[in-house]
Amino acid sequence: MCCGNSLAAQEIWRENFSEPGKGIWGSGEKYIVSDFSGITTWNLEFDENELTLIDAEDYAKTVSTSGGRFEVRDIHGEVVWRSEWIDISGLEKVDIELTASETGSGANTETKYLKTFYRLDEGEEIPFAEYSANAGNWGSVQAVSKGLKGNSLQIVCYLSNHYANDKVILDEVVVAAEEKYYPPAEPGEIILNEILFNPFPDGEDYVEIYNNSNRVIPLGKLFLASRDKEFQLEQIYDLSGKIYLIPPKSYVAITKDTSAVFPFFQIECSECFQQVARIPSFNNDDDYVVLLNENLEILDELYYNESMHTPFLADVEGVSLERVSFSEPTNAPGNWHSASSDAGYGTPGYENSQTGRELTGKPKVIFEPEAFSPNLDGYNDEFVVRYEMTKPGYVANITIFDAAGRFVQHLAKNEILGTTGKFVWNGEDETGSRLPLGVYVVIVEIFNTEGEVHRFKDGVVLTDILK
Numbered sequence: 007m008c009c010g011n012s013l014a015a016q017e018i019w020r021e022n023f024s025e026p027g028k029g030i031w032g033s034g035e036k037y038i039v040s041d042f043s044g045i046t047t048w049n050l051e052f053d054e055n056e057l058t059l060i061d062a063e064d065y066a067k068t069v070s071t072s073g074g075r076f077e078v079r080d081i082h083g084e085v086v087w088r089s090e091w092i093d094i095s096g097l098e099k100v101d102i103e104l105t106a107s108e109t110g111s112g113a114n115t116e117t118k119y120l121k122t123f124y125r126l127d128e129g130e131e132i133p134f135a136e137y138s139a140n141a142g143n144w145g146s147v148q149a150v151s152k153g154l155k156g157n158s159l160q161i162v163c164y165l166s167n168h169y170a171n172d173k174v175i176l177d178e179v180v181v182a183a184e185e186k187y188y189p190p191a192e193p194g195e196i197i198l199n200e201i202l203f204n205p206f207p208d209g210e211d212y213v214e215i216y217n218n219s220n221r222v223i224p225l226g227k228l229f230l231a232s233r234d235k236e237f238q239l240e241q242i243y244d245l246s247g248k249i250y251l252i253p254p255k256s257y258v259a260i261t262k263d264t265s266a267v268f269p270f271f272q273i274e275c276s277e278c279f280q281q282v283a284r285i286p287s288f289n290n291d292d293d294y295v296v297l298l299n300e301n302l303e304i305l306d307e308l309y310y311n312e313s314m315h316t317p318f319l320a321d322v323e324g325v326s327l328e329r330v331s332f333s334e335p336t337n338a339p340g341n342w343h344s345a346s347s348d349a350g351y352g353t354p355g356y357e358n359s360q361t362g363r364e365l366t367g368k369p370k371v372i373f374e375p376e377a378f379s380p381n382l383d384g385y386n387d388e389f390v391v392r393y394e395m396t397k398p399g400y401v402a403n404i405t406i407f408d409a410a411g412r413f414v415q416h417l418a419k420n421e422i423l424g425t426t427g428k429f430v431w432n433g434e435d436e437t438g439s440r441l442p443l444g445v446y447v448v449i450v451e452i453f454n455t456e457g458e459v460h461r462f463k464d465g466v467v468l469t470d471i472l473k
Contacts, residue, residue: 029067110172359424
């Protein structure tokens with residue numbers, strides 16, 4: 007960071023403008039050219055009726071100089087740079103620092119300035135404690151505010167520069183903070199819930215944990231480890247990185263590279279998937295996953311092996327193991343199962359497909375509606391087969407026939423089921439062709455390795471217009 011980093015706390019947010027050409031500039035005509043594509047952490051406000059930019063040399067935009075910075079040059083008017091709203095809940099002693107600079111000889115304080123403010127929890131704009139108002143020839147300063155408290159923070163900068171040979175520069179906007187003190191997690195409060203130990207060739211392992219407590223627990227105070235051949239702990243890595251607080255009764259998945267996981271799975275909550283510097287290298291056949299608190303006390307531990315996957319899978323590469331029950335011991339027989347196929351063979355960051363629901367009785371299958379019309383009018387466009395299983399481990403075949411008994415479509419073929427889920431038919435055959443209107447028969451067969459077999463049958467009318 008320019009001029010040294012005076013912030014002693016842990017960095018939680020930074021904008022150093024590494025992508026050039028983002029902002030506004032003149033067109034040579036009477037309109038303003040802008041490009042903010044890909045920018046999500048800040049925005050620029052301006053009034054086109056009160057701002058004059060003649061050509062491309064008149065701008066308020068990011069440039070590549072010094073590794074990236076935001077510059078204002080020869081604009082007649084004012085622009086307002088605003089950061090996104092930054093989550094600072096669960097933090098204390100929040101500090102902001104940014105570099106405010108200028109070059110050139112222009113000294114008019116009314117037309118050349120960089121003024122810095124912040125907002126807490128959508129409140130009013132408050133000037134920085136140090137070097138908030140910078141105007142004329144001020145050189146380069148570090149504008150700073152320290153010890154802020156709140157739930158959300160926004161940084162606001164007002165910039166102007168009417169000189170063609172001068173520049174007003176905003177750079178290295180940094181927010182840092184200290185985490186509040188939280189008592190160390192105890193066994194039973196944080197538990198292992200899912201693991202992918204045999205990813206696809208371009209993928210990465212991940213481990214999901216569940217906050218089983220009624221309190222917030224910092225992720226950065228936890229550690230993951232494995233065991234060596236003598237059963238001693240090894241590869242003990244902390245889960246620090248971006249400050250992240252695990253809410254009560256919620257999930258968080260951890261990996262060392264989210265970009266090597268996201269393409270392969272359905273990600274329902276990107277914030278619930280945290281990237282850290284390192285996690286242990288888990289073997290593809292068998293290994294130990296050990297979760298520890300900040301005092302390196304064991305919170306939970308799983309011994310897994312490849313045979314814990316369902317035998318109905320020909321290849322377990324890219325398939326996660328999911329915990330079935332929070333209340334059963336982690337290593338209890340049958341408490342881990344392959345993620346279901348209709349869940350994409352993994353549910354990182356949200357409820358497992360194999361979560362036990364304490365259901366009783368036989369598996370349940372629901373067919374709906376009795377008639378459907380896939381004409382995209384928003385009413386009964388799909389036929390849905392819903393299921394509820396009494397336990398994990400079931401596999402399904404769902405076959406569709408026409409009224410004459412001729413095969414039409416495999417809606418599911420040896421699909422690994424979760425404890426709940428659904429399959430959808432859009433009225434097409436296996437080639438993707440629309441089928442004729444009429445009556446069709448749907449047969450569902452559900453079975454497991456224990457020899458249980460359950461069959462269900464229903465008829466459905468494929469029509470065109472429903473009223």
